[in-house]
Amino acid sequence: MSFPVGEDDDRVIVERCLGGDTAAFRTLVERYQRVLFTVAVRMLGDADQATDAAQDAFVSAYRKLQTYDQGHKFFSWLYRILVNECLNVRRTRRLLEPLDAGLASGDNPHRTAEQAELRMSVRSALGRLTPAYREVVVLRHYAGMSYVEMAEALGVAEKTVKSRLYSARQRLGEDLLNWKREP
Amino acid sequence: MIGPADDELIHRALDGALSPEEAERFRARVAADPAFGARAERVERLAVAVDRLGPEEPPVGFSDRVMAEVASVSPPRPAWHRRLASLPGKIGHQLFPWSTHSSEQGNHSSEAFRRAGMAGGGVIVAKKALWGVAGLAVVVILAVVYFNGRTVDQGAQGAIGAADRYRGAQPGSVDAKPGNAQAFLQSDTFDKLIKNKDIRGLLGDPELCQLLTNDAVEKALKDEEVAAFFNDKKLMEALGDADVATALEAVEVQAFMADAEVQLALADDTVVAAFQTKLWEAAIQNHVTMKIFGDAEVQATLIKRDKLKLAKLFADAETAVKAHKFRGESAVKASEEAAVQKAGVHAALNNQLFAEMMADPTVQEALNHGSEMAIMLGDESFQQAVASGKVQAMMTDDNFQANMQAVARAFRNVRFQEAMKAHALALFVDVQFRAAMSDPDFMAVIGNRNFKAALDNQAGLQAELKKR
Numbered sequence: 001m002s003f004p005v006g007e008d009d010d011r012v013i014v015e016r017c018l019g020g021d022t023a024a025f026r027t028l029v030e031r032y033q034r035v036l037f038t039v040a041v042r043m044l045g046d047a048d049q050a051t052d053a054a055q056d057a058f059v060s061a062y063r064k065l066q067t068y069d070q071g072h073k074f075f076s077w078l079y080r081i082l083v084n085e086c087l088n089v090r091r092t093r094r095l096l097e098p099l100d101a102g103l104a105s106g107d108n109p110h111r112t113a114e115q116a117e118l119r120m121s122v123r124s125a126l127g128r129l130t131p132a133y134r135e136v137v138v139l140r141h142y143a144g145m146s147y148v149e150m151a152e153a154l155g156v157a158e159k160t161v162k163s164r165l166y167s168a169r170q171r172l173g174e175d176l177l178n179w180k181r182e183p
Numbered sequence: 184m185i186g187p188a189d190d191e192l193i194h195r196a197l198d199g200a201l202s203p204e205e206a207e208r209f210r211a212r213v214a215a216d217p218a219f220g221a222r223a224e225r226v227e228r229l230a231v232a233v234d235r236l237g238p239e240e241p242p243v244g245f246s247d248r249v250m251a252e253v254a255s256v257s258p259p260r261p262a263w264h265r266r267l268a269s270l271p272g273k274i275g276h277q278l279f280p281w282s283t284h285s286s287e288q289g290n291h292s293s294e295a296f297r298r299a300g301m302a303g304g305g306v307i308v309a310k311k312a313l314w315g316v317a318g319l320a321v322v323v324i325l326a327v328v329y330f331n332g333r334t335v336d337q338g339a340q341g342a343i344g345a346a347d348r349y350r351g352a353q354p355g356s357v358d359a360k361p362g363n364a365q366a367f368l369q370s371d372t373f374d375k376l377i378k379n380k381d382i383r384g385l386l387g388d389p390e391l392c393q394l395l396t397n398d399a400v401e402k403a404l405k406d407e408e409v410a411a412f413f414n415d416k417k418l419m420e421a422l423g424d425a426d427v428a429t430a431l432e433a434v435e436v437q438a439f440m441a442d443a444e445v446q447l448a449l450a451d452d453t454v455v456a457a458f459q460t461k462l463w464e465a466a467i468q469n470h471v472t473m474k475i476f477g478d479a480e481v482q483a484t485l486i487k488r489d490k491l492k493l494a495k496l497f498a499d500a501e502t503a504v505k506a507h508k509f510r511g512e513s514a515v516k517a518s519e520e521a522a523v524q525k526a527g528v529h530a531a532l533n534n535q536l537f538a539e540m541m542a543d544p545t546v547q548e549a550l551n552h553g554s555e556m557a558i559m560l561g562d563e564s565f566q567q568a569v570a571s572g573k574v575q576a577m578m579t580d581d582n583f584q585a586n587m588q589a590v591a592r593a594f595r596n597v598r599f600q601e602a603m604k605a606h607a608l609a610l611f612v613d614v615q616f617r618a619a620m621s622d623p624d625f626m627a628v629i630g631n632r633n634f635k636a637a638l639d640n641q642a643g644l645q646a647e648l649k650k651r
């Protein structure tokens with residue numbers, strides 16, 4: 001699963017916003033709202049809180065648009081703002097305990113019961129991962145980011161990204177598919 | 184038995200991060216090793232399950248709600264404006280009287296910002312960045328004074344610039360003749376260069392900025408054929424080739440390339456022609472032949488055969504020495520310029536032209552390219568580079584602009600930098616040398632182990648050259 005990105009174009013839009021064209025920001029919102037909301041839902045496990053976090057992230061990004069370093073990808077910068085917003089939400093609701101997967105939105109009533117059950121299981125398993133593991137899975141599987149892009153967005157080394165992703169998948173495998181626990 | 188390395192391979196395959204060779208190895212392993220294949224299959228099953236969850240759709244009207252909230256907050260302003268607006272004391276007041284921090288002016292800020300086409304209040308930022316911007320302005324103003332070769336009629340230049348724009352001339356059409364720093368900053372060239380990531384990186388490197396002011400580098404980069412040389416894909420690939428890299432990193436090869444006589448010899452068409460022949464290529468592949476070539480007596484004999492050519496080489500060497508002397512004088516001049524700039528900082532800060540130029544919307548526009556630009560503005564090397572007539576002349580050169588990405592890429596190459604430090608760049612203005620360096624056969628020669636071994640025996644060759 002990957003999301004549309006257009007980093008070259010993003011920089012042009014940012015320039016327009018900085019030049020006073022507020023309406024240009026809508027393009028960035030519409031381009032990234034889906035991926036940002038998905039990440040927020042997966043990170044927070046709550047659709048309403050994810051909506052607030054994503055909205056606050058966009059507004060915060062607009063406020064400090066002049067601090068965006070155009071040498072980096074816009075989405076990486078935006079993602080870090082979202083993570084901070086999610087952390088703020090967590091602090092306010094003391095969300096260090098496992099996520100309540102049942103609250104997350106996105107169920108499609110027309111899908112089969114089996115699929116719905118699997119989706120619920122995956123959501124639950126994601127919710128049981130530590131935040132560090134959860135975010136690499138979310139960025140890789142739902143934002144379609146490469147190792148390099150994830151490293152940039154998370155501010156960690158590429159090898160750390162790989163290590164976390166492998167460990168996270170191992171945990172998910174144990175949880176979802178009854179993989180044998182690795183020593 | 185599946186080990187950690189196998190797991191890594193499987194996960195990287197799943198994430199599409201394998202090279203074609205690794206992918207081939209992965210497929211072969213899956214076909215040959217059932218345990219490995221089963222491991223890969225279970226990871227894939229997990230990925231399919233995770234992916235099936237899919238993306239979540241934001242609530243209907245989400246973007247409208249975001250934009251409604253965005254409309255209610257103060258528009259963002261470029262970083263440079265924040266920095267300039269927070270200039271302290273007299274200068275800050277001169278440039279942006281509406282953004283002073285004193286309470287008596289606070290009530291007028293909104294109106295003044297509207298007049299200036301900007302909204303929001305001033306924000307105090309780090310002093311370092313602030314003085315970096317001020318520093319650039321100082322360098323620019325001094326460059327204008329210095330390169331115009333006269334005392335600036337205070338206020339006149341800014342007024343002329345403003346009048347030119349009012350006449351309808353766009354920033355891009357400003358004639359960026361070398362030496363006119365203000366025009367350069369307002370030019371299309373500067374705008375184009377500063378938007379180029381490679382060039383920004385290039386100008387942000389102090390060592391490279393210093394190299395750019397070197398006469399030999401300047402001359403080379405303005406040469407059409409040199410520009411073509413930089414764009415030679417094969418050469419760039421050769422420079423990136425591990426074998427060639429190893430060869431060029433070898434002390435003996437570096438010494439060989441940096442040696443004045445060797446460079447002059449390489450500039451000779453017959454020598455280069457010899458390097459380019461298949462016969463030569465075959466010869467250096469042959470251990471026995473190389474041993475013979477590596478023999479001091481054989482080398483001496485070969486040299487004796489062409490005394491006329493040797494005389495020509497020494498005549499050329501004399502020219503090279505003169506050129507080197509000229510470069511030395513330029514270096515002294517540069518240091519004097521730097522001293523003048525430092526001594527004039529205080530005076531320049533109180534110069535009316537400084538205020539007018541920095542308050543000029545066109546200059547601001549030219550400077551307005553995000554936070555990376557702000558960092559560059561604070562960089563002393565960048566300031567000196569932009570203030571340099573040489574750099575401006577080079578950057579306004581059509582060939583340089585047409586090939587600037589290739590040039591930047593070449594400058595980023597460590598081995599290329601080393602070559603320039605060894606003054607080998609002067610060679611690039613020579614047609615034969617460029618032809619040789621662009622020739623894959625020649626690059627193969629340079630990277631050849633036997634050739635390097637032969638170079639070990641340069642002592643005899645050098646001694647013989649000196650005798651003559």
